[in-house]
Amino acid sequence: MKKIGKIVYAVPFAIFGLFHFISGPAMTGIVPSYIPFPIVWVYVTGLALIAASVSVITGIKTYLATILLAVLLGIFVVLVHLPGAATGNQASTIALLKDVSLLGAALLIAGTAKD
Numbered sequence: 001m002k003k004i005g006k007i008v009y010a011v012p013f014a015i016f017g018l019f020h021f022i023s024g025p026a027m028t029g030i031v032p033s034y035i036p037f038p039i040v041w042v043y044v045t046g047l048a049l050i051a052a053s054v055s056v057i058t059g060i061k062t063y064l065a066t067i068l069l070a071v072l073l074g075i076f077v078v079l080v081h082l083p084g085a086a087t088g089n090q091a092s093t094i095a096l097l098k099d100v101s102l103l104g105a106a107l108l109i110a111g112t113a114k115d
Helices: 002-022 024-030 038-058 062-086 090-112
Strands: none
Touching: 002 024, 002 038, 002 090, 024 038, 038 062, 062 090
């Protein structure tokens, strides 16, 4: 069950990562305007999401990957979702809560990693 759970957790990150490459220019609007070179950050985060997914599925460097994934999700919460949630935007609040949950699961996986 643990292996299936890790796969179920990791595959959506790979898909999200691919979306960053497929729809990169359209996703630049999500990057806060005060951060330079938004397309670069879209592609970098896409690569990070794919790398984390591969790591969780293969069990290679899982501890490091899931700690870094938790940091990335924390950055999303603070820089992307929190400003909208603070103004009462329901979609931002939902995204914030989702990413906090995913962050918690990343830390849980890190805590059970064998590497």
